[in-house]
Amino acid sequence: MFHHRLDLPLVEDATGRFMVWIMAVMVYLGIIALAGALVLSGMAERWENGLTGRLTVQISPQPDDLGTGTGTEVDSVAPLVQRTEVALALLRATPGVARAEPITLAAAHKLLEPWLGSALPDDLPLPALIDVEVADGGGLEVPALADRLARSVPGARLDNHAAWLDDLRRLARTAQLVALAVVILVGAATLAAVVFAVRTGLAIHSPVVELLHLMGASDQYVARQFQAHIVGLALRGGAVGLGLGLVTLAVLAHAAGDVSSDMLPSMALTPRQWLALGAVPLVAAGLAAITARWTVLRVLAALP
Amino acid sequence: MIRFEDIGLRYGSGPEVLSRINFTLKPGSFHFLTGASGAGKSSLLRLMYLGLRPTSGTITVFGRDVASLKRAELPALRRRIGVVFQDFRLLDHLSALDNVALPLRMAGAAEAEIREHVVELLDWVGLGDHLDAKPPTLSGGQQQRVAIARSVISRPRLLLADEPTGNVDDSIGMRLLYLFEELNKLGTTVMIATHNEGLIGRFPHPRLHLDRGTLNLTPAGIGPSVAVATMAPPTPSAGLAGGVLGAGWSR
Numbered sequence: 365m366f367h368h369r370l371d372l373p374l375v376e377d378a379t380g381r382f383m384v385w386i387m388a389v390m391v392y393l394g395i396i397a398l399a400g401a402l403v404l405s406g407m408a409e410r411w412e413n414g415l416t417g418r419l420t421v422q423i424s425p426q427p428d429d430l431g432t433g434t435g436t437e438v439d440s441v442a443p444l445v446q447r448t449e450v451a452l453a454l455l456r457a458t459p460g461v462a463r464a465e466p467i468t469l470a471a472a473h474k475l476l477e478p479w480l481g482s483a484l485p486d487d488l489p490l491p492a493l494i495d496v497e498v499a500d501g502g503g504l505e506v507p508a509l510a511d512r513l514a515r516s517v518p519g520a521r522l523d524n525h526a527a528w529l530d531d532l533r534r535l536a537r538t539a540q541l542v543a544l545a546v547v548i549l550v551g552a553a554t555l556a557a558v559v560f561a562v563r564t565g566l567a568i569h570s571p572v573v574e575l576l577h578l579m580g581a582s583d584q585y586v587a588r589q590f591q592a593h594i595v596g597l598a599l600r601g602g603a604v605g606l607g608l609g610l611v612t613l614a615v616l617a618h619a620a621g622d623v624s625s626d627m628l629p630s631m632a633l634t635p636r637q638w639l640a641l642g643a644v645p646l647v648a649a650g651l652a653a654i655t656a657r658w659t660v661l662r663v664l665a666a667l668p
Numbered sequence: 669m670i671r672f673e674d675i676g677l678r679y680g681s682g683p684e685v686l687s688r689i690n691f692t693l694k695p696g697s698f699h700f701l702t703g704a705s706g707a708g709k710s711s712l713l714r715l716m717y718l719g720l721r722p723t724s725g726t727i728t729v730f731g732r733d734v735a736s737l738k739r740a741e742l743p744a745l746r747r748r749i750g751v752v753f754q755d756f757r758l759l760d761h762l763s764a765l766d767n768v769a770l771p772l773r774m775a776g777a778a779e780a781e782i783r784e785h786v787v788e789l790l791d792w793v794g795l796g797d798h799l800d801a802k803p804p805t806l807s808g809g810q811q812q813r814v815a816i817a818r819s820v821i822s823r824p825r826l827l828l829a830d831e832p833t834g835n836v837d838d839s840i841g842m843r844l845l846y847l848f849e850e851l852n853k854l855g856t857t858v859m860i861a862t863h864n865e866g867l868i869g870r871f872p873h874p875r876l877h878l879d880r881g882t883l884n885l886t887p888a889g890i891g892p893s894v895a896v897a898t899m900a901p902p903t904p905s906a907g908l909a910g911g912v913l914g915a916g917w918s919r
Binding site for chain 1: 717718719720721739740743744745746747748749751757759760761762770771773774775
């Protein structure tokens with residue numbers, strides 16, 4: 365018999381249905397864009413963790429190794445195997461180097477297989493490769509090491525992947541910024557829709573709002589009515605958007621699983637990132653509530 | 669209770685609706701506000717319930733100069749003023765009970781307390797069987813009682829009624845005026861705006877008469893147009909419920 369109800373008949377407004385769908389679409393887009401940003405962030409982090417702290421030493425074959433030298437040169441270089449041993453010894457004796465291991469010929473063939481096929485000739489002149497792991501906080505001076513290697517081992521070159529890593533990092537960050545810009549735009553459009561809905565509600569119900577005002581309702585009392593209404597709509601729309609977003613992400617994850625993992629980095633999200641996605645409707649509802657309150661208070665400030 | 673000093677009012681750049689209005693309502697007084705249609709009665713009432721700001725002059729309500737009040741202080745002041753609007757202004761989507769409960773909810777009263785008082789008051793005005801009825805399903809007289817119950821539920825210190833007898837026949841109009849007299853005897857200051865000379869002539873209360881925006885006071889006393897009341901006024905000892913708003917009310 366005695367129900368606590370909104371004093372304003374906001375539930376009957378057509379703007380309510382419109383707001384639910386607006387919120388559903390906005391939360392859906394927000395979740396997809398945020399998921400994109402999080403996946404890209406994870407990719408960039410994995411690339412960075414996988415490649416920083418690692419160096420590769422490449423020792424190129426010299427004419428003697430290829431059997432094309434005349435054998436009369438005064439400064440004839442040592443064979444590739446010997447130069448590799450010298451480089452390994454130098455690396456292992458360098459402070460800050462945790463590990464230095466040669467990459468076997470079989471492993472090098474495996475790396476080239478995607479481009480040259482499996483039937484590689486045995487006399488293919490491949491450079492010797494050494495995988496170097498840098499110790500954490502070891503204070504390794506990479507330029508000094510590169511200089512020493514070049515002087516001590518003819519044909520040796522130190523590659524710290526910096527250029528390639530920089531390109532990847534720049535690409536990931538740009539894509540991340542675009543995704544975040546989409547999240548911000550979607551959020552701004554949602555808040556604009558809330559302002560529109562609240563202003564429409566205030567205009568439609570201005571006689572009731574004025575009555576409450578004259579009866580002694582504080583501006584906060586009226587604002588709370590709009591807030592409660594908008595939060596209800598936002599949560600309903602947000603639940604729909606979250607459901608659709610999760611289904612979309614599940615389909616994308618399934619599709620990505622079918623693609624070779626060598627071609628596409630992992631798109632897996634951490635539990636914390638899933639929680640962040642789940643919080644999108646709550647954040648949207650919170651922002652909608654604040655916006656509704658702010659809009660009502662601004663409009664009511666014009667009343668005597 | 670309320671004091672108007674040299675009050676002037678105009679809407680926008682239009683002509684002056686009220687001019688040099690001066691009067692004081694003492695606590696516990698009862699006044700009629702009369703005047704022809706368009707004389708400015710509703711505007712004067714709006715100034716009194718703080719629905720308008722005057723163009724000039726000073727309004728003092730409950731000892732406070734309204735112009736010096738902060739905006740945040742006004743709602744508490746308004747809640748001490750009960751208003752019966754000419755067109756009732758009930759909220760059609762709310763039940764009679766929720767309509768009457770509005771002022772208490774605004775004041776932050778507890779739901780249990782609200783329910784107890786509202787049910788008692790609606791029962792008292794003869795609408796105990798219509799607690800859940802929405803205003804559109806009630807007759808004009810019943811709506812008016814809901815509006816009056818809403819205006820007095822929070823025991824206002826000042827009650828303002830704008831043409832409360834405008835939509836009802838003389839019999840119900842008389843009952844309403846008896847009700848306002850009873851409220852006045854309980855300490856509420858009352859001002860009733862009306863142009864129904866036939867009804868107010870039966871009550872010995874002073875009149876404030878508005879004529880083309882200026883105010884004149886007619887002292888207390890039964891006016892010349894008084895007619896014999898068709899029903900006896902309630903005895904003070906009978907109280908509000910038994911004397912005025914009891915079972916005598918009908919659709």
